[in-house]
Amino acid sequence: MDRRLGALAAALLAFTSTSALAQQVYKVGSSVGLTGYAAVNDRAWRDGLQLAAEAINAKGGVLGRKIELVVEDNRSEPQEAVVGYRKMMSNDQVQIFDSGCVSAGNFAAAGSVVRAQIPMMLCSILPQRPEEQKWAFSVLPPPRFEIEARYQHLKDKTDIRKVGILHDPTPYAMLMKDLGSKIAKDMGLEVVAVESYKQDDADVSVQIGRMNAAGAGAIVKMGQGGSTVTTAKNIKALGLDKMILMASLDDWATFRQAGEVLGERFLFVAPGVQIPDAIPAGSAKEAAESFLKVWRAKHGDRDPNAGARAWDSLMLIAAAAEKAKSLEGPAMRDALETLPSTQGAFAQFNFSPEQHVGITKNPFEIGVLRDGKFVALK
Template identity: 55%
Template sequence: MGSRKGLIIVTLLALMPALPALAQETIKIGSSLGLTGYGSATDGHWRDGLAVAIEAVNKQGGVLGKKLELVTEDNKSTPQQAVVVYRKMMSEDKVVAFDSGCISAGNFAAASFVAKAKLPMFLCSILPRQPEEIKWAFQFLPPPKYEVDTRYQYLKDKTEIRKVGILSDPSPYSMLMRGLAEKGAEEFGIKVVASETYQQDDADFSVQIGRINAAGAEAIIMLGQGNAVVTVANNIRSLGLTRMLMLGSINELDILQAAGKVLGEQYLFPSPLIQIAADDISVITDQKARAAAEPFVKAMKDKYGRTDNAQASRAWDSIMMMAAAMKKANSTEGEAVRTAFEQLGRYDGAGASYEFTAEQHIGITANPYVIAWVKDGKLVLRK
């Protein structure tokens, strides 16, 4: 009797229609980040900006009745590992969009299969190269030309320096800037007399700096980030090049401070105002920009204390805009979110103002950089 009853129950279960899968209780946003390796400082700040933005959105009720949930994976600053973590977040975590860090090569490596899955990618890095991949990717990094032009404009307007040498690492972003720097110098009446490269794990750059100096350069345009910047600063000092100006790339606060401690006013760099505003919010004189920046600056100070706002501010903006697009679309479905994002119009954020459209996936269309230096451990405008 017992076995017969069991058979009846199994038969009835087999005939029942399948129950729908339980909907996710949160909206999962994936982020591929170089939390170890050469990109760890940059991507660590991007992660911090994502975290405070998601907390802020959730405190305001979330999106479409659900909380946002950040899923982060360490790509170890390599494209091979980026592919692994992107696939993992898609297959296991079921993320509905990506908001990833600044490792361009890793984002490039994953872009083809993310695009095929029709998932939007909001990126700290430059865009991937293929049109179908660009269709699904949105760049929150200012165009590299702005960073190059800011340095050249300063040399033209504020100095007599007209000969420079370029020192760059092999990352896609730096190589792109190197091409822009070599081609764009003439526009400012400047000549590139030497161009040298290095690897991110090199311990000394004296040979490259010596060749740049021998070529007659009066300034080094360094295209690269991380601890290599401090090494170059130390090499310039140890070589006794007291008149050699070093113009670095955008960088993390601790790197800027360390290089500035070595070279003082010899070390200049492009910086967004929000990075300087960590110490003095009054540097943001535009009222709309300051109103957008203040909640971000407060959230970062409350959670992390004094921190670097350059990358984190644009991470904050990317989440706020993503949430706005989901609300506009009334959906988290990839194509709907992408289309709504393209239709948001001008958005004044904490890190910059953005104007994304269907044809324009590089959102920052006005140069946000100023030239800064380190004075008494703080970033200040170079006038």
């Protein structure tokens, strides 16, 4: 009997010690595509979170607790994302999510996350259901900003008035595809062809050929990853020496390969952190340079785009915790809605009860690879 009591006491002591340790950290879960089509961007997202966590923890953490990141690879697949989210909620007991750019995965898991009343900060667009949007916050610029920046360049700087849209099946690209046709009309452009592809397609020559036959002078691509390089190579192989390829927000690794194929006929949308020389003096430049100093010290000349938004997202979470004076889900959700306007490394963020997409001013310039360097195309 005494042995049983001793074993029980030891077990209770171990449980108490574990519980006490758990209370000393603030667990932030992140579902990211460390493999699959989103890997380049989501690896940078994870690394930006880690740098932000280190910076916040060096100053004492949030409300006296150190941030502990819990990362699950969703392999860029919705089903894997659901499994990872459930694990982080049940096994790891995360208190908030700060997840990567796989929109479909974030959508698939949103229902169970909301039922647990856990806020979600996302690299992706918001889930579609209003009850899920209530608990989700996005640091991705609205898709229309990407489209408007590209169309404005065509309208102001070229004589191209007919474009083709090339998109993948992700929710983000599908949303941009629909917006692209509408916004074109408003800006005096004509979408003459809309073509789709899968992320692992090794050739999109047929789609490009149909757009060219329809009279498109530029391809407005909606989707990230290596498919952009495939598109650039196919344009060159088809001998379309006047066609312009305009890419979505993506990583330098992708931009460099496509730019080396098409030269200055390859254009892309870029935030200030990707082309910092284009940022005017002021608070935006100071915030970007502060982040870039930390990023470059750890990652050298690696692309800072996704890392900067991840850094900003965790800084916003830390600011919400200080505002709420609580780490409980509902209190954090309410605090995120009522944060004051905040200048981040990537952009200015303005959340409100009605506005859960934090970037409300277009942060994009049109970039180009020139003499081996990424610069704003003026």
